Amino acid sequence: MEGEIAHLRDLDFHGLRARWKSVFQHQPPPHLPRHLLFATLAYRLQVDELGDIDPATARLLKKIATGGGAVETVRLTAQFDRRRTNLKPGTILTREWNAKTYRVMVADEGFAWNGKTYDSLSKVAFAITGTNWNGPRFFGLRDKVPVEAKP
Numbered sequence: 001m002e003g004e005i006a007h008l009r010d011l012d013f014h015g016l017r018a019r020w021k022s023v024f025q026h027q028p029p030p031h032l033p034r035h036l037l038f039a040t041l042a043y044r045l046q047v048d049e050l051g052d053i054d055p056a057t058a059r060l061l062k063k064i065a066t067g068g069g070a071v072e073t074v075r076l077t078a079q080f081d082r083r084r085t086n087l088k089p090g091t092i093l094t095r096e097w098n099a100k101t102y103r104v105m106v107a108d109e110g111f112a113w114n115g116k117t118y119d120s121l122s123k124v125a126f127a128i129t130g131t132n133w134n135g136p137r138f139f140g141l142r143d144k145v146p147v148e149a150k151p
Contacts, residue, residue, distance in 0.1 A: 001049045005042045016041065054119065093139045095128075102128055104139070
């Protein structure tokens with residue numbers, strides 16, 4: 001991958017446009033300057049090699065990009081971090097679905113269920129139900145009143 005990115009760096013504007021067409025199967029937008037052609041192609045190489053960011057992170061970045069500045073960014077990222085770190089590895093989540101009990105273990109690299117590791121609870125919920133669910137909601141982790149806030 002590093003060699004391919006180095007090769008991209010050596011391409012001129014027309015070379016990057018040709019590479020774009022071979023990667024994306026269409027012409028690049030005519031207004032894109034060389035540095036954005038390079039950055040987009042390099043990002044695509046990394047995604048193909050390492051995988052893309054998860055949907056929750058993409059949503060967070062979109063909110064930050066359209067948000068109200070540094071204070072809002074700090075609030076959003078803190079909220080995001082809390083959601084991702086509340087579940088410690090080894091925690092067992094239990095859900096009854098269609099008269100059957102399902103147990104999912106939180107692991108360092110995701111969520112283990114039925115001999116497979118999933119990178120999100122939503123994917124586990126889909127594997128169990130066959131339909132799209134918000135994973136944390138499916139496992140009862142959303143919209144709950146924190147223990148310290150209960151009367």
